[in-house]
Amino acid sequence: MVGSEDTKTKTQATPKPRGRPRSFDRETALEKAVLAFWEHGYEATSVSDLTRVMGIGAPSLYAAFGDKRALFDEVVTVYGVRYGSFADRALAEEPTARAAVRRMLREAAAQYTAPGRPHGCLVIHAATNCTSPEVEASLRERRNANIAAFESRMRADIASGELPAGTDAAALARHTGAIIQGMSQQARDGASREELEALAEIALSIWPRT
Numbered sequence: 001m002v003g004s005e006d007t008k009t010k011t012q013a014t015p016k017p018r019g020r021p022r023s024f025d026r027e028t029a030l031e032k033a034v035l036a037f038w039e040h041g042y043e044a045t046s047v048s049d050l051t052r053v054m055g056i057g058a059p060s061l062y063a064a065f066g067d068k069r070a071l072f073d074e075v076v077t078v079y080g081v082r083y084g085s086f087a088d089r090a091l092a093e094e095p096t097a098r099a100a101v102r103r104m105l106r107e108a109a110a111q112y113t114a115p116g117r118p119h120g121c122l123v124i125h126a127a128t129n130c131t132s133p134e135v136e137a138s139l140r141e142r143r144n145a146n147i148a149a150f151e152s153r154m155r156a157d158i159a160s161g162e163l164p165a166g167t168d169a170a171a172l173a174r175h176t177g178a179i180i181q182g183m184s185q186q187a188r189d190g191a192s193r194e195e196l197e198a199l200a201e202i203a204l205s206i207w208p209r210t
Contacts, residue, residue, distance in 0.1 A: 026064055029054040033065075034075045034082075039118040042072055042126045042135050072126075072135065076142070079122045086111060087180075091149060097157040098207055101150070101176050105200035108180055112187035113196065120184035147177040167208050179203045 032054045036045050047068055051058050065071040086107040094100035112120050127139045151173035157163040183196050191199075 024054075024056050024060065029056055029064070030074065030078060033071055034079055034122070035117060037072060037075050037126055038079065038122040041128050041130065042132065043128075043130045069132070069135065073138070076123065076126075076138070080142075083111060084121065084123065087146060088149075091153050096162050097150075097153045098162075098204070100153060101207075102200070102204055105176075105179065105183070105203065106197055108183050109193050109196035109200060112184055113191070113193040118188075120188040121180075124181050124184040125188065143177065143181070146180075147173050150176050161210065164208050164210050172207070175203070175206075 033050055036050060036053045040049070045068075047058060047061065050068070050071070051061055054061065056064075061071070065074060087104045090100040090104040090107065091097075094103055108121075118125075123139055123142050127136055130136050130139075151169050154163060154167065154169040154172055158165060158167050158169060163169075179200070183191075183199060186196060186199070
Protein backbone atom coordinates (compact mmCIF):
# COMPACT_ATOMS: atom_id res chain seq x y z
CA MET A 1 0.00 0.00 0.00
CA VAL A 2 1.03 3.60 -0.62
CA GLY A 3 0.62 4.49 3.01
CA SER A 4 2.94 1.69 4.04
CA GLU A 5 5.58 2.78 1.53
CA ASP A 6 5.36 6.38 2.80
CA THR A 7 5.78 5.20 6.34
CA LYS A 8 8.75 3.06 5.33
CA THR A 9 10.35 5.98 3.47
CA LYS A 10 9.91 8.29 6.42
CA THR A 11 11.39 5.71 8.73
CA GLN A 12 14.43 5.29 6.51
CA ALA A 13 14.88 9.06 6.11
CA THR A 14 14.80 9.79 9.82
CA PRO A 15 18.41 10.07 11.09
CA LYS A 16 19.38 7.94 14.01
CA PRO A 17 19.63 9.91 17.23
CA ARG A 18 23.19 10.59 18.32
CA GLY A 19 24.53 10.38 21.83
CA ARG A 20 23.19 12.88 24.29
CA PRO A 21 24.90 16.26 23.93
CA ARG A 22 27.23 17.25 26.75
CA SER A 23 25.20 19.05 29.38
CA PHE A 24 28.10 20.90 31.01
CA ASP A 25 30.84 23.28 30.02
CA ARG A 26 34.05 21.27 29.78
CA GLU A 27 36.41 24.19 30.47
CA THR A 28 34.49 25.24 33.57
CA ALA A 29 34.48 21.68 34.90
CA LEU A 30 38.20 21.34 34.15
CA GLU A 31 39.03 24.52 36.06
CA LYS A 32 37.13 23.16 39.06
CA ALA A 33 39.20 19.97 38.82
CA VAL A 34 42.37 22.07 38.75
CA LEU A 35 41.34 23.78 42.00
CA ALA A 36 40.40 20.46 43.64
CA PHE A 37 43.71 18.76 42.86
CA TRP A 38 45.58 21.95 43.74
CA GLU A 39 43.93 22.14 47.15
CA HIS A 40 44.00 18.46 48.14
CA GLY A 41 46.66 16.78 46.00
CA TYR A 42 46.31 13.76 43.76
CA GLU A 43 45.90 11.02 46.34
CA ALA A 44 43.35 12.74 48.59
CA THR A 45 41.10 13.82 45.71
CA SER A 46 38.68 11.00 44.93
CA VAL A 47 36.49 10.57 41.87
CA SER A 48 33.45 11.32 44.04
CA ASP A 49 35.14 14.54 45.19
CA LEU A 50 35.76 15.47 41.57
CA THR A 51 32.21 14.77 40.39
CA ARG A 52 30.88 16.82 43.30
CA VAL A 53 33.01 19.91 42.70
CA MET A 54 32.77 19.65 38.91
CA GLY A 55 28.99 19.27 39.07
CA ILE A 56 28.87 16.20 36.83
CA GLY A 57 28.23 12.50 37.19
CA ALA A 58 30.92 9.84 37.03
CA PRO A 59 29.85 8.65 33.54
CA SER A 60 30.19 12.22 32.22
CA LEU A 61 33.62 12.57 33.84
CA TYR A 62 34.89 9.36 32.28
CA ALA A 63 33.39 10.22 28.89
CA ALA A 64 34.84 13.73 28.80
CA PHE A 65 38.19 13.26 30.55
CA GLY A 66 38.96 9.56 30.86
CA ASP A 67 39.92 8.18 34.27
CA LYS A 68 41.24 10.11 37.27
CA ARG A 69 44.85 9.81 36.11
CA ALA A 70 44.04 11.12 32.61
CA LEU A 71 42.10 14.01 34.12
CA PHE A 72 45.01 14.81 36.42
CA ASP A 73 47.46 14.84 33.51
CA GLU A 74 45.25 17.37 31.74
CA VAL A 75 44.90 19.38 34.95
CA VAL A 76 48.68 19.62 35.33
CA THR A 77 49.00 20.84 31.74
CA VAL A 78 46.29 23.47 32.24
CA TYR A 79 47.81 24.54 35.55
CA GLY A 80 51.17 25.01 33.89
CA VAL A 81 49.70 27.29 31.24
CA ARG A 82 47.37 29.33 33.44
CA TYR A 83 49.25 29.56 36.71
CA GLY A 84 52.73 28.08 36.47
CA SER A 85 54.24 29.67 33.37
CA PHE A 86 55.81 32.63 35.20
CA ALA A 87 59.16 30.85 35.57
CA ASP A 88 59.41 30.07 31.85
CA ARG A 89 58.54 33.67 30.99
CA ALA A 90 61.15 35.04 33.38
CA LEU A 91 63.87 32.82 31.93
CA ALA A 92 62.90 33.78 28.39
CA GLU A 93 62.45 37.51 28.88
CA GLU A 94 65.03 38.66 31.44
CA PRO A 95 68.56 39.59 30.29
CA THR A 96 70.43 37.60 32.95
CA ALA A 97 69.89 34.50 35.05
CA ARG A 98 69.98 36.59 38.23
CA ALA A 99 67.30 38.95 36.92
CA ALA A 100 65.23 35.97 35.81
CA VAL A 101 65.45 34.28 39.21
CA ARG A 102 64.68 37.54 41.03
CA ARG A 103 61.58 37.98 38.90
CA MET A 104 60.46 34.36 39.21
CA LEU A 105 60.83 34.36 42.99
CA ARG A 106 58.87 37.59 43.34
CA GLU A 107 56.17 36.27 41.03
CA ALA A 108 56.11 32.99 42.95
CA ALA A 109 55.49 34.99 46.14
CA ALA A 110 52.50 36.64 44.44
CA GLN A 111 51.16 33.54 42.70
CA TYR A 112 51.49 31.23 45.69
CA THR A 113 49.55 33.57 47.98
CA ALA A 114 46.95 34.93 45.55
CA PRO A 115 43.51 35.21 47.19
CA GLY A 116 40.57 33.17 46.00
CA ARG A 117 42.46 29.99 45.10
CA PRO A 118 44.67 27.37 46.79
CA HIS A 119 48.08 28.53 47.96
CA GLY A 120 51.39 27.10 46.86
CA CYS A 121 52.15 25.13 43.69
CA LEU A 122 50.02 22.26 42.42
CA VAL A 123 52.99 20.43 40.87
CA ILE A 124 54.80 20.50 44.23
CA HIS A 125 51.86 19.85 46.52
CA ALA A 126 50.05 17.19 44.47
CA ALA A 127 52.88 14.70 45.03
CA THR A 128 52.48 14.81 48.82
CA ASN A 129 51.56 11.37 50.21
CA CYS A 130 51.06 10.10 46.67
CA THR A 131 51.11 6.30 46.30
CA SER A 132 50.97 6.28 42.49
CA PRO A 133 54.51 5.77 41.14
CA GLU A 134 53.45 7.03 37.71
CA VAL A 135 52.06 10.30 39.09
CA GLU A 136 55.07 10.77 41.36
CA ALA A 137 57.43 10.22 38.43
CA SER A 138 55.52 12.60 36.18
CA LEU A 139 55.57 15.42 38.72
CA ARG A 140 59.21 14.76 39.60
CA GLU A 141 60.15 15.00 35.93
CA ARG A 142 58.45 18.39 35.71
CA ARG A 143 60.27 19.71 38.76
CA ASN A 144 63.61 18.38 37.56
CA ALA A 145 63.00 19.88 34.12
CA ASN A 146 62.62 23.27 35.77
CA ILE A 147 65.93 22.86 37.59
CA ALA A 148 67.59 21.80 34.34
CA ALA A 149 66.25 24.96 32.68
CA PHE A 150 67.66 27.08 35.52
CA GLU A 151 71.04 25.40 35.16
CA SER A 152 71.11 25.90 31.40
CA ARG A 153 70.46 29.61 31.80
CA MET A 154 73.12 29.91 34.50
CA ARG A 155 75.69 28.12 32.35
CA ALA A 156 74.96 30.59 29.58
CA ASP A 157 75.70 33.44 32.00
CA ILE A 158 78.97 31.78 33.02
CA ALA A 159 79.94 31.53 29.37
CA SER A 160 79.13 35.20 28.78
CA GLY A 161 80.96 36.36 31.90
CA GLU A 162 77.81 37.49 33.68
CA LEU A 163 78.54 34.90 36.39
CA PRO A 164 82.06 34.07 37.62
CA ALA A 165 83.82 31.21 35.84
CA GLY A 166 83.98 29.12 39.01
CA THR A 167 80.24 29.25 39.66
CA ASP A 168 78.67 25.84 40.35
CA ALA A 169 75.68 26.17 38.01
CA ALA A 170 74.16 22.85 39.06
CA ALA A 171 74.23 23.75 42.76
CA LEU A 172 72.91 27.25 42.13
CA ALA A 173 70.08 25.86 40.01
CA ARG A 174 69.17 23.33 42.68
CA HIS A 175 69.28 26.09 45.31
CA THR A 176 66.78 28.06 43.23
CA GLY A 177 64.54 25.01 42.93
CA ALA A 178 64.72 24.41 46.67
CA ILE A 179 63.75 28.02 47.40
CA ILE A 180 60.74 27.86 45.06
CA GLN A 181 59.61 24.55 46.52
CA GLY A 182 60.06 25.89 50.04
CA MET A 183 58.09 29.01 49.20
CA SER A 184 55.24 26.81 48.01
CA GLN A 185 55.07 24.97 51.33
CA GLN A 186 55.50 28.17 53.31
CA ALA A 187 52.57 29.68 51.41
CA ARG A 188 50.42 26.68 52.29
CA ASP A 189 51.47 27.11 55.90
CA GLY A 190 50.22 30.70 55.90
CA ALA A 191 53.22 32.83 54.91
CA SER A 192 52.21 36.13 53.33
CA ARG A 193 53.37 37.52 50.01
CA GLU A 194 55.57 40.03 51.82
CA GLU A 195 57.19 37.32 53.91
CA LEU A 196 57.94 35.26 50.82
CA GLU A 197 59.35 38.30 49.01
CA ALA A 198 61.70 38.86 51.95
CA LEU A 199 62.78 35.23 51.69
CA ALA A 200 63.45 35.72 47.99
CA GLU A 201 65.73 38.67 48.67
CA ILE A 202 67.77 36.64 51.17
CA ALA A 203 68.06 33.82 48.65
CA LEU A 204 69.35 36.23 46.01
CA SER A 205 71.91 37.70 48.37
CA ILE A 206 74.10 34.58 48.10
CA TRP A 207 74.42 34.83 44.31
CA PRO A 208 78.04 35.01 43.12
CA ARG A 209 79.09 38.24 41.46
CA THR A 210 81.84 39.03 39.00
